[in-house]
Amino acid sequence: MSRVLAVDDDRQLLRALRITLRAAGHDVVTAEDGRSALRAAAENHPDVVVLDLGLPDLDGTEVLAGLRPWFPGPVLVLSARSDSRDKVDALDAGADDYVTKPFDMGELLARLRALQRRGTPEPEEPVVRTEHFTVDLAAQQVRVDGGVVRLTPTEWGLFSELVRAPGRLVGQRHLLQAVWGPAYEKETNYLRVYMAQLRRKLEPDPANPRYLRTEPGMGYRFTP
Amino acid sequence: MSRVLAVDDDRQLLRALRITLRAAGHDVVTAEDGRSALRAAAENHPDVVVLDLGLPDLDGTEVLAGLRPWFPGPVLVLSARSDSRDKVDALDAGADDYVTKPFDMGELLARLRALQRRGTPEPEEPVVRTEHFTVDLAAQQVRVDGGVVRLTPTEWGLFSELVRAPGRLVGQRHLLQAVWGPAYEKETNYLRVYMAQLRRKLEPDPANPRYLRTEPGMGYRFTP
DNA sequence: GGCCTTCTTGACGCGACCTTGACGCGGGCA
DNA sequence: TGCCCGCGTCAAGGTCGCGTCAAGAAGGCC
Numbered sequence: 001m002s003r004v005l006a007v008d009d010d011r012q013l014l015r016a017l018r019i020t021l022r023a024a025g026h027d028v029v030t031a032e033d034g035r036s037a038l039r040a041a042a043e044n045h046p047d048v049v050v051l052d053l054g055l056p057d058l059d060g061t062e063v064l065a066g067l068r069p070w071f072p073g074p075v076l077v078l079s080a081r082s083d084s085r086d087k088v089d090a091l092d093a094g095a096d097d098y099v100t101k102p103f104d105m106g107e108l109l110a111r112l113r114a115l116q117r118r119g120t121p122e123p124e125e126p127v128v129r130t131e132h133f134t135v136d137l138a139a140q141q142v143r144v145d146g147g148v149v150r151l152t153p154t155e156w157g158l159f160s161e162l163v164r165a166p167g168r169l170v171g172q173r174h175l176l177q178a179v180w181g182p183a184y185e186k187e188t189n190y191l192r193v194y195m196a197q198l199r200r201k202l203e204p205d206p207a208n209p210r211y212l213r214t215e216p217g218m219g220y221r222f223t224p
Numbered sequence: 225m226s227r228v229l230a231v232d233d234d235r236q237l238l239r240a241l242r243i244t245l246r247a248a249g250h251d252v253v254t255a256e257d258g259r260s261a262l263r264a265a266a267e268n269h270p271d272v273v274v275l276d277l278g279l280p281d282l283d284g285t286e287v288l289a290g291l292r293p294w295f296p297g298p299v300l301v302l303s304a305r306s307d308s309r310d311k312v313d314a315l316d317a318g319a320d321d322y323v324t325k326p327f328d329m330g331e332l333l334a335r336l337r338a339l340q341r342r343g344t345p346e347p348e349e350p351v352v353r354t355e356h357f358t359v360d361l362a363a364q365q366v367r368v369d370g371g372v373v374r375l376t377p378t379e380w381g382l383f384s385e386l387v388r389a390p391g392r393l394v395g396q397r398h399l400l401q402a403v404w405g406p407a408y409e410k411e412t413n414y415l416r417v418y419m420a421q422l423r424r425k426l427e428p429d430p431a432n433p434r435y436l437r438t439e440p441g442m443g444y445r446f447t448p
Numbered sequence: 449g450g451c452c453t454t455c456t457t458g459a460c461g462c463g464a465c466c467t468t469g470a471c472g473c474g475g476g477c478a
Numbered sequence: 479t480g481c482c483c484g485c486g487t488c489a490a491g492g493t494c495g496c497g498t499c500a501a502g503a504a505g506g507c508c
Binding site: 114140 | 308
Binding site: 376413414440 | 453454455456457458464465
């Protein structure tokens with residue numbers, strides 16, 4: 001989902017962080033001291049940083065100071081010190097959140113979610129364009145020559161499955177299972193009927209399909 | 225500097241908050257329960273909200289749910305409960321930070337600074353206009369041809385869910401879960417009844433809906 | 449307590465969608 | 479050359495989902 005740089009000199013905690021973050025779907029990079037943390041951040045371009053304040057070589061605020069001028073993403077600070085002055089210093093040095101050890105992993109993940117929610121407002125706009133039509137996967141809408149074409153639920157299920165794998169061959173078993181369910185893996189005639197309908201609605205020349213190609217004996221392929 | 229809405233039923237704490245925040249240069253608005261908090265937020269358009277979870281009338285997450293759809297700014301939650309589950313729930317409900325009572329005022333101010341420093345990346349339009357009516361998401365009000373049209377709570381819940389995703393298809397399961405709760409995911413007849421009422425109130429020609437379109441078998445779509 | 453609004457629930461007709469079967473065509477193969 | 483399998487096309491039947499109406503239940507306000 002996103003790349004996290006985790007910095008801590010406690011190897012056991014670092015291992016726990018790596019496992020937890022990875023299980024939550026993050027790509028994890030680690031560092032055990034301040035200098036390597038700054039180097040790792042510059043090299044790997046993480047989306048978010050989890051930073052322990054008590055590092056052996058640099059003070060936590062120094063790492064923050066080295067990070068902040070160029071790193072725009074959220075920084076969550078971990079610390080064993082619960083004194084308010086430490087929190088204020090870290091937050092004013094550029095940290096976005098401050099969690100005192102020991103902490104609950106679920107809470108850490110929730111705070112990371114909250115930070116990321118604010119950080120990246122729009123993840124992406126999945127729109128696929130071809131010469132003849134455009135497909136908006138988020139809005140579930142297809143336009144042909146500017147006009148909106150309505151697809152039935154089954155048609156959309158089949159079509160979106162193909163559009164999500166542009167240029168790639170999608171097996172008929174995979175399509176049948178994705179749209180109709182595992183019990184229909186043999187009903188290849190369904191595919192024929194609905195592919196014909198899709199071509200009639202979308203292809204400029206339905207008899208000679210250009211975008212929705214048949215791979216005999218294998219499956220179908222969407223070629224933008 | 226900026227306008228802060230502070231919500232707490234403890235008048236003494238509320239007074240301390242007002243004094244501290246005002247000394248830090250903020251414009252302060254206060255509320256003592258959930259309903260007046262939502263009203264005050266809609267009327268005063270604060271930049272940031274400090275919200276106590278233990279309110280007498282509404283659960284804290286309900287206030288968050290009422291706030292989040294249209295309020296883009298940061299929300300800092302105060303609570304006497306230090307259980308991790310409470311924190312995770314509040315953060316996932318849309319809170320940006322969670323501070324347990326008792327807390328240090330300096331830390332609270334530092335956390336508010338950190339939240340405001342990150343700013344509000346979502347400049348979401350609180351007002352949606354069409355040729356026939358205008359929707360004010362903040363004030364929860366709809367005007368048709370200049371006249372105010374009253375919507376019942378359920379009608380508004382359904383309608384706002386659609387307006388918040390203009391042009392996008394919203395699945396019936398999503399709508400049912402958002403308005404009635406997860407236990408009602410199968411009651412599609414609710415959708416039919418209330419969509420008919422909304423069309424009767426808003427559409428110029430309810431028999432041929434122009435803005436609230438049906439996508440058979442999938443859901444509904446608001447097209448501005 | 450009585451009135452009003454709002455929500456829930458059921459029934460019914462209609463149209464669209466899914467399913468199913470039949471047929472023709474073309475390529476691979478003996 | 480004749481057969482067979484896979485694909486495309488078409489049409490018809492049955493089912494399902496949607497819109498509509500109305501009546502009963504629940505809750506708030508005077």
